[in-house]
Amino acid sequence: MFFLAKEYTCIDIGTNSIKAVQFKAKKDKLTLIDIGIQKLPLETIVDGLIVDDSVVAAELQTLLRSLKDKPKNIITTVPNDNLLIRNIEMPALDDKEIRESLKWEADEQLPYPVEEAALDYLKVEEDQETIKYIVAAVKKNVVDNYLHPFKKLNLKPKVINVQPMALVSLLDYQVEIDSNIAVIDIGASATQITIANSHNIMLSRTIDTGGTNFTNSIMEVRDLDFQTAEDEKKEIDLNSEQNEEEVSEEFLDSMPIGMEVESENNLELSNIATRLSAEITRSLDFFNMKHRDEEVEKIFITGGGTRLKGLKDLISNEIGREMILIEPFKNINIKLDNEANELVKNYNYEFAVAVGLAVSEVMADES
Numbered sequence: 001m002f003f004l005a006k007e008y009t010c011i012d013i014g015t016n017s018i019k020a021v022q023f024k025a026k027k028d029k030l031t032l033i034d035i036g037i038q039k040l041p042l043e044t045i046v047d048g049l050i051v052d053d054s055v056v057a058a059e060l061q062t063l064l065r066s067l068k069d070k071p072k073n074i075i076t077t078v079p080n081d082n083l084l085i086r087n088i089e090m091p092a093l094d095d096k097e098i099r100e101s102l103k104w105e106a107d108e109q110l111p112y113p114v115e116e117a118a119l120d121y122l123k124v125e126e127d128q129e130t131i132k133y134i135v136a137a138v139k140k141n142v143v144d145n146y147l148h149p150f151k152k153l154n155l156k157p158k159v160i161n162v163q164p165m166a167l168v169s170l171l172d173y174q175v176e177i178d179s180n181i182a183v184i185d186i187g188a189s190a191t192q193i194t195i196a197n198s199h200n201i202m203l204s205r206t207i208d209t210g211g212t213n214f215t216n217s218i219m220e221v222r223d224l225d226f227q228t229a230e231d232e233k234k235e236i237d238l239n240s241e242q243n244e245e246e247v248s249e250e251f252l253d254s255m256p257i258g259m260e261v262e263s264e265n266n267l268e269l270s271n272i273a274t275r276l277s278a279e280i281t282r283s284l285d286f287f288n289m290k291h292r293d294e295e296v297e298k299i300f301i302t303g304g305g306t307r308l309k310g311l312k313d314l315i316s317n318e319i320g321r322e323m324i325l326i327e328p329f330k331n332i333n334i335k336l337d338n339e340a341n342e343l344v345k346n347y348n349y350e351f352a353v354a355v356g357l358a359v360s361e362v363m364a365d366e367s
Contacts, residue, residue, distance in 0.1 A: 007033075009064075009071035010357035011157075013056065013146060015045045015079075015188035015212070016304065018063050019351050022071075023358045030173075030362060031333040032355075035340050037347055038063035042226055048081030048189060050145050057152035064153075074157040075357045078146050080185070080192040083162055084110060084137045085204035088121075089130050098131075106135050118143045122165075124200045134201050136162050159361055164194040164204050166356030167326070171300065172198050173359045174331045179297040184280060184315075184323070185353075186305025188212050191276060193283045195296060203287050207279045209272065211305040217268045238270055238310030273311055277318030284319070302326040302352040328355040 005024040012019040022034040038059045043051060050056050064071055088105045090098065102121050107114035117137045125132040143160060150157055167183050177198045185192040189210045195203040211233075218229040218236075284296060301312055301323045316323040328351045329344060336344065344351075 005031075007069065007072045008358050008361060009067070009069075009074050010354045010361075011060070011074060011076045012163075012351075012354040012357070013045070013050075013060075013076065013149070014040075014304070014350075015048075015210075016040055017350070018056070018060055019347075019354045020063050020067065021351060021354045021358060022067055022069055023362075025358070025362045028362060029333065030358060031335055032329065033335055034067045034069065035336065035343050035351065036063050036066050037343060037350070038066075048079040049142065050148065053145070053148040053152065057149035060149050061153055071155065073361075074150070074155060075159045075161060075361050076146065076150070076157045077161050077163050077166060077353060077357060078138050078142055079190075080163055080187065080206050081190050082138050082142045083164075083192075083204070083206060085162065085164060085194075085201055086135050086137075087124075087132060087200070087202065088135050089132050091129060092126070092131055098133075102133060102135055106137055110137055112139065116140055132200070134165075136165070138162070159357075161357055161360055163353050163356075164192060164196070164201055166353050166360050167300075167302065168194065168196045168201060168356075169360035169363055170328065170352060170356035171326065173363065174327075176298070176300070180291075180294055182280075182284065182296045182299045183326075184299065184301045184303075186210060186276075186301065186303035186311075188304060191279075191303070191305070193280060195283070195287050202291065203283060205283050207276065209276045209279070211303075211308065213272050214269055214305075214308060217272060221268060233308060236266065236269065236309065238266070238273060238308065238314045269308075270314065273314045274318055277315045280315065281319050298322075298324060300324045300326050302328075302349055304350045306349050325349060326352045328352040 005026045008023045010021050017040055018038045020036045021032060024031045024033055040059055041055060044055050086109055088102060090101055093101060103114055103119060106119055110117055116139055118140045119135060119137050121133045121135045123131055124134055167185060171177050180195060180197050183194040187210045189212055191207040191209055193205045194201060215229045215233055218224060218232050219226060299321050306312055312323045
């Protein structure tokens with residue numbers, strides 16, 4: 001029997017950029033054949049919604065034209081900002097009854113009417129009497145919002161996945177999940193905290209703190225425009241000796257003006273990281289309270305926010321746990337030219353969701 005390779009184009013539209021990866025999959029083996037990233041103009045996406053779909057469509061078209069192959073089997077995702085993932089246990093029913101029952105179960109947990117929600121579910125466990133499901137919900141208008149740029153280009157995604165499932169699938173493919181894990185995905189506008197094992201997502205929570213919070217702090221303290229503040233952020237190291245947690249007013253007053261501003265700025269950045277760490281700890285504590293006989297064995301971190309030097313180590317120190325950077329291309333065969341290899345090197349950690357989308361689909365096809 002001959003197995004033909006199937007090709008996927010996976011697209012992650014983020015607040016600051018669009019990431020795309022192209023894979024060939026043969027059985028359960030993935031080969032990366034192309035990769036691209038396209039920056040988005042400032043405020044094209046605000047609070048998880050596309051403000052100007054024409055701009056996103058144009059940038060997406062530019063990105064896709066830069067890839068060697070035409071897009072096939074497009075897989076994309078929606079932002080974490082409006083995402084709700086819950087575990088629901090139901091009696092064994094037929095498919096039609098299950099969908100209707102899950103709809104009303106979800107209605108009790110959604111902060112908006114269930115009629116406004118796009119729902120999907122995945123069976124994770126069953127016995128003779130009950131079945132456990134993961135239910136994912138996002139507002140229909142958000143899904144439509146993220147499909148508009150594709151429609152403008154006459155493209156139709158085959159699958160719309162959610163980011164936590166993509167990241168968990170990636171780690172499972174890399175044989176990183178042998179027990180319960182946590183994934184901290186620091187995006188531009190929000191951070192997603194997910195606790196999962198190889199077959200279930202047990203907690204998924206969105207925190208309204210992301211990389212843009214750090215940029216806005218630099219803008220305010222140093223009186224800079226957004227892009228200049230973004231460039232400044234790349235040079236800051238939260239682990240430097242200047243980033244002490246406590247700086248007295250007398251010490252600040254004695255500093256030269258430039259150094260005083262820098263110290264004040266670094267202190268505020270550390271404070272943002274500390275608040276984010278507190279939310280991570282809160283999520284871990286909540287999980288431990290709900291699952292007293294289980295522990296989170298590993299904590300992974302990913303997302304564009306990890307490019308802020310020292311942030312991973314600062315969070316690690318705050319929560320008292322090791323933070324492991326997700327390596328998106330681990331255990332994946334790579335066949336790229338030199339230019340594409342440079343993208344892998346320079347933007348490695350920002351492609352975790354895009355790669356996870358491919359892995360998730362291939363694993364689903366194999367199961």
